[in-house]
Amino acid sequence: MADPASYRPRQGEIPTSPGVYRFIDPHGRVVYVGKAKNLRARLNSYFARPAGLPPKTYAMVHTAAQVEWTVVGSELEAIQLEYTWIKQHAPRFNIMYRDDKSYPYLAVTLNEKYPRVQVMRGDRRPGVKYFGPFHPAKAIRETVDTMLRVFPVRSCSSGVFRRAEAAGRPCLLGYIDKCSAPCVGRVSPEEHRRLAEEFCEVMSGRPGPHVRRIQAQMDEAVAELRYEDAARHRDDLEALRRVFERNAVVLSEDTEADIFAFAEDELEAAVQVFHIRQGRIRGQRGWVVEKVEETDSAGMVEQLLLQVYGSIEDAERIPREVLVPALPEDAEQIGAWLRQRRGAAVDLRVPQRGDKAALLGTVRENAEQAFALHKARRSSDLTTRSQALRELQEALDAPEPLLRIECYDISHTSGTHVVASMVVLEDGLPKKRDYRRFSLRGEAARDDTSAMHDVITRRFARHLEEQMALDTPGGAPEEEPGQERVEEAGEEPHEKAPASAENPAEDPVEDPVEDPVEDPVEDPVEDTAVDREGGRFAYPPSLVVVDGGQPQVAAARAALDALGITDLPVIGLAKRLEEIWLPDDEFPLVLPRTSQALYMLQRIRDEAHRFAIAYHRSKRSREMTASALDDVPGLGPARRRAVVEHFGSVARLRRASVEEITVVPGVGEATARRILEHLAAEG
Numbered sequence: 001m002a003d004p005a006s007y008r009p010r011q012g013e014i015p016t017s018p019g020v021y022r023f024i025d026p027h028g029r030v031v032y033v034g035k036a037k038n039l040r041a042r043l044n045s046y047f048a049r050p051a052g053l054p055p056k057t058y059a060m061v062h063t064a065a066q067v068e069w070t071v072v073g074s075e076l077e078a079i080q081l082e083y084t085w086i087k088q089h090a091p092r093f094n095i096m097y098r099d100d101k102s103y104p105y106l107a108v109t110l111n112e113k114y115p116r117v118q119v120m121r122g123d124r125r126p127g128v129k130y131f132g133p134f135h136p137a138k139a140i141r142e143t144v145d146t147m148l149r150v151f152p153v154r155s156c157s158s159g160v161f162r163r164a165e166a167a168g169r170p171c172l173l174g175y176i177d178k179c180s181a182p183c184v185g186r187v188s189p190e191e192h193r194r195l196a197e198e199f200c201e202v203m204s205g206r207p208g209p210h211v212r213r214i215q216a217q218m219d220e221a222v223a224e225l226r227y228e229d230a231a232r233h234r235d236d237l238e239a240l241r242r243v244f245e246r247n248a249v250v251l252s253e254d255t256e257a258d259i260f261a262f263a264e265d266e267l268e269a270a271v272q273v274f275h276i277r278q279g280r281i282r283g284q285r286g287w288v289v290e291k292v293e294e295t296d297s298a299g300m301v302e303q304l305l306l307q308v309y310g311s312i313e314d315a316e317r318i319p320r321e322v323l324v325p326a327l328p329e330d331a332e333q334i335g336a337w338l339r340q341r342r343g344a345a346v347d348l349r350v351p352q353r354g355d356k357a358a359l360l361g362t363v364r365e366n367a368e369q370a371f372a373l374h375k376a377r378r379s380s381d382l383t384t385r386s387q388a389l390r391e392l393q394e395a396l397d398a399p400e401p402l403l404r405i406e407c408y409d410i411s412h413t414s415g416t417h418v419v420a421s422m423v424v425l426e427d428g429l430p431k432k433r434d435y436r437r438f439s440l441r442g443e444a445a446r447d448d449t450s451a452m453h454d455v456i457t458r459r460f461a462r463h464l465e466e467q468m469a470l471d472t473p474g475g476a477p478e479e480e481p482g483q484e485r486v487e488e489a490g491e492e493p494h495e496k497a498p499a500s501a502e503n504p505a506e507d508p509v510e511d512p513v514e515d516p517v518e519d520p521v522e523d524p525v526e527d528t529a530v531d532r533e534g535g536r537f538a539y540p541p542s543l544v545v546v547d548g549g550q551p552q553v554a555a556a557r558a559a560l561d562a563l564g565i566t567d568l569p570v571i572g573l574a575k576r577l578e579e580i581w582l583p584d585d586e587f588p589l590v591l592p593r594t595s596q597a598l599y600m601l602q603r604i605r606d607e608a609h610r611f612a613i614a615y616h617r618s619k620r621s622r623e624m625t626a627s628a629l630d631d632v633p634g635l636g637p638a639r640r641r642a643v644v645e646h647f648g649s650v651a652r653l654r655r656a657s658v659e660e661i662t663v664v665p666g667v668g669e670a671t672a673r674r675i676l677e678h679l680a681a682e683g
Contacts, residue, residue, distance in 0.1 A: 002026070004061045008047040014040040019071040020081045023064035023093075030089035032060050035078040039069050056290065060093040075333045083306045095269075095289045095303050104283075106131040106140050108153070108200055113189055114182045115196035117144055117155045131203045131277070148178040150214070150236045151199040154192065155179065204278065207240055214240075255279045257321035259356070260304060261364035262297055263371040269300060270371035272363050273308075276319075286367070288374045302328035305348075309341055318342040323351050323360055385428030388596035392543075395589065395597060396582075398569055402542045403427060407604040408556070409547040410451045411612035417619050420455040421612035424541075425604050437615045449555040452546055456559035463540055464563060540568065547605050549574040549581050549588075557583040573605045632671075632678045639666045643675070654679050 019039045023032040036042030046053070046061050053061065072078045086094055107120040111127025119140055120130070148155060156164070156171055156179070164171050164183040174181035182192040202210055218233035257276045262269055268290055275283040295303075301324045309318055318341055327350055328334045338346040351357040389402050405425040412418040420438040424431045438458065440451050544560075546552045553572035560568055572581040578598065579588035591598040632640070646664045647653040653661075653675070661672035 002062055002065050004047050004050045004064075007064070007066045009043070009067065011040075011044075014043055014069070015071055016040045017071045018075055018078050019069050020078050020085065021067060021069040022085065022089075022091075023060060024066050024068065025063055026065040030085070030091050031063055032091050032093040033082055033085045033089065035075075035082040037075060039071070043067065043069070056093065063093075075330055076336055079306065079330065079333055079337050083310045086307070087310065095295070095300065104140055106144065106203065108196055108203075110193075110196065110200075114154050114161070114192055117148070117153045117196070117199065119144070129200050131200075131282075145178075146239045147199060147202070148173070149239045150210075151195050151202070152178055152180040153196045153199050154182060156183075202240065211237065211240060252279050255321070256319040257323055257356070258319050259323045259360055259363050260301065261325050261360060261367045262300060263364065263367040264297075264300075265371075268371075268374075270367045270374060271300075271304060272367040272370060274359065274363050276359075284366070286370050288371065297326040298328050301326055302330065302334060305334055305338070309338060318346060320345070321347045321349075323349065323356055325360065325364065326350060384596055385600075388600040389428055391591075391595055391597035392600065395580075395591060396543070396569055396571065398543065400542055404539070404541045405543045405545060405604060406541040407545040407547070407608040408452065408455055409605070409608035409612040410448050410455075411609075411616040412451075417616055418451055419612060419615045419619055420451060421608050421615060422455070422459065423604060423608045423611055425600070428600060430607065435611060437611065439619065448548065449551045452548070452552050453555040453559045456544070456556045457563065460540075460560060460563050460565055464565075542569075544568060544570045545601065545604060545608075546570070546572045547575075547608060548572050549579075553581045553583055573601050575605075578602065632675050634671055634674060635667075639664070639671070642666060 016038050018035070018037050020033065020035045021039060021043060022030050025031050034042070046057070046067075050058065050061055070081065072081055085091075105120050107118055108129045108131075109116045109118070109125075109127070110129050111125075120128075144155065152173075154161065155173065160171055161183050164174075164181075168184055170179065170181035170184050170186075173179035174184070174186070180187045180192055180195060182189065187195075198210060201207075214233050214236050218230050218237065221227070221230035221233060255276055256278070259274045259276065261272055264270070268288060270286065270288045272284065272286045274281050275285075305322065305324075305328070318338060322338065327348070331348060335346060335348045338348060351360050392398075393400075393402050403426065407423050407425075408420060410418065410420050418440040420440060422436040422438070424434040426434075436459075438455050440454055443450060544556060546556050549572055553570055556570050556572075560566070560570065570583055573579075574581060574588070577588075577590075578593075579590050580601070581588050635643075642664050643653070643661070647656060656676075658669060658672045658676065661667055661675060662669055667675075
């Protein structure tokens with residue numbers, strides 16, 4: 001943990017101009033981005049009394065190792081630069097309002113010969129009529145399903161349409177009267193377009209003429225004793241009524257607004273937004289976020305508006321009105337930024353009275369309910385984890401609470417590319433920055449039991465070394481900056497695998513300040529989080545879990561006994577019957593299938609397996625790439641290793657251009673051409 005005084009800028013270095021600042025950790029990652037009207041006053045507030053800062057801010061300034069700033073010409077430029085950096089770096093200590101999807105819209109493709117009704121996301125397309133946004137997407141699909149009963153517009157994809165057209169038979173929707181089947185000529189292009197235009201009129205909030213038309217058709221059918229037709233018209237009227245009950249008018253029909261509200265405590269905040277279009281609630285979304293600084297509602301509104309509207313590519317989706325519970329401190333500048341984004345006027349204000357103020361109260365009530373539900377679920381999760389740890393401790397008759405559990409797994413392909421993983425649970429939750437992975441060679445890779453013995457020996461031998469260093473007066477010796485420890489036999493330097501769908505281990509983790517995929521022994525980079533505990537492995541687990549049965553448990557126990565560690569519990573979880581094996585026990589321990597303790601053991605075992613598989617795949621891919629480059633003329637071991645580290649796989653290297661390969665240090669244009677020619681010749 002860094003001391004803020006060690007990187008505090010001198011008083012005269014910080015300008016008094018407006019600007020944007022970044023706190024950066026020892027690994028060069030941006031952990032916080034902020035803006036200020038006066039950079040000197042704002043930054044000094046972090047360093048004047050660090051001990052008195054709020055908990056999250058205290059953690060931020062002690063995680064960082066340096067602070068940088070950029071002076072800008074105006075507050076509007078500061079707003080734009082702050083948003084750009086937050087989007088670029090995704091700092092862990094900034095409040096982040098994240099959505100995994102974009103806004104869903106109902107779209108009618110009037111630019112096609114046969115218009116199509118569909119749910120669309122992303123940028124707007126010319127000639128397409130949009131309605132929304134809707135949230136959740138289920139609501140818009142229900143609306144489409146109901147509307148197609150009355151206005152059977154095509155909703156199939158181009159491929160389905162062409163196949164039906166070629167076969168002369170409509171799809172299922174054509175048979176159940178939810179499509180007028182223009183693909184087989186049941187209606188002409190003009191008739192189908194008229195249906196699409198009527199669909200758009202109703203969705204635009206003008207159902208009156210169509211309701212009256214259907215009512216007249218129903219009355220006429222009753223008068224002519226065509227009761228089946230009358231029943232169908234009656235059902236159509238009921239369908240339209242359901243659509244407009246779901247999208248009830250809450251404001252005047254010309255109102256287009258987004259209404260935001262908060263519910264918060266000292267640590268977290270819940271945010272809700274209602275999207276009002278044509279006076280109707282078209283969608284609702286919510287977030288629950290952690291608060292980093294003592295941010296008031298005005299500050300949270302500012303960050304919320306920047307992130308929600310900054311990420312919208314289509315400026316037309318920014319409404320004419322944005323109603324908030326409190327105006328940002330820089331309300332004029334935020335308003336100017338919104339106008340610049342939309343290309344038209346945006347009314348940013350706090351509603352004081354009338355229907356909009358009442359609706360803001362409804363949004364606030366939704367936020368409060370969402371926040372209460374979040375806290376209840378969090379409390380329930382804590383109770384479940386506590387129950388699981390207590391059950392496991394009682395089942396194993398462990399003398400101490402199982403505060404830290406480590407699980408180990410071996411992965412290989414027919415004895416090749418043998419690797420192992422170590423994953424960690426603390427208080428029942430994954431501690432991903434403490435995950436480690438091992439590469440095994442020689443006798444250690446002979447079989448699973450030898451590999452498990454070697455991994456346990458390496459991990460706990462390092463633990464004993466670090467514990468001894470801590471017990472020595474003066475503590476563990478410090479390495480000089482940049483000095484790398486000499487690699488031990490059987491170890492290899494850590495090489496980070498490229499992120500991919502096959503390698504989920506490289507996904508973002510809970511705590512991005514630490515790298516969860518470092519090799520435990522091989523990587524000499526300083527680990528500040530573990531330094532607080534005295535070293536990488538100075539903190540021992542309360543329980544060791546291995547993936548496997550009696551042989552794996554016996555190997556782990558033998559390794560610990562050889563190191564003189566006899567008081568550490570070891571168990572194995574066998575996949576076949578999910579039974580727990582203890583050392584020297586002839587029969588396994590079987591927990592009830594509904595046991596929370598068994599669920600916890602299954603989760604950590606599966607996580608260890610996933611992490612080992614991910615490392616095994618990346619290692620195998622790198623070695624295959626290296627072997628494919630063995631015979632490239634003029635490509636020595638060092639440059640071959642650099643190419644492998646840069647591209648990660650043969651497939652990526654094959655797709656690369658000469659210019660992309662020359663980015664690798666030491667690889668020139670001629671060598672890059674030889675690499676591609678060699679791969680092409682190899683097929």
